Amino acid sequence: MSDRELYCDTCEGVRPFEVPPCADGHGTACPELxxxxxxxxxLIATFTFPATQLTARRGPAPRRRAA
Known part of the structure; x- marks a missing residue:
């Protein structure tokens, strides 16, 4: 079993967490603690998102003529 210390909301403090026996075959990499x-x-979950056009670097915004 793998141990790590994390904040527990129920205990209201830092406590050791362990990976319970995993039926899904994750072993010590199981996201459940x-x-x-x-x-x-x-549940510890990590997500990665691909870069989109919104996060890509853009040039300056075009200027508009005053009316």
């Missing part, structure tokens, strides 16, 4: 103090569950 359990507080060793109270048993509260936590």
């Amino acid at each position: 359990a507080c060793t103090g109270c048993g509260a569950a936590m």
Whole structure:
């Protein structure tokens, strides 16, 4: 089992969390964690998003003529 210390909302403090036995075959890389103090569950999820046109660098906005 893998242990790491995280803040537990139920215990209201930093507590060790461990990976419970994973039925999905993730092993120690399982995103599910359990507080060793109270048993509260936590899901650790990481997401990556591809760059879009909005995040791409753009040139200056075109100027408009005064009316």
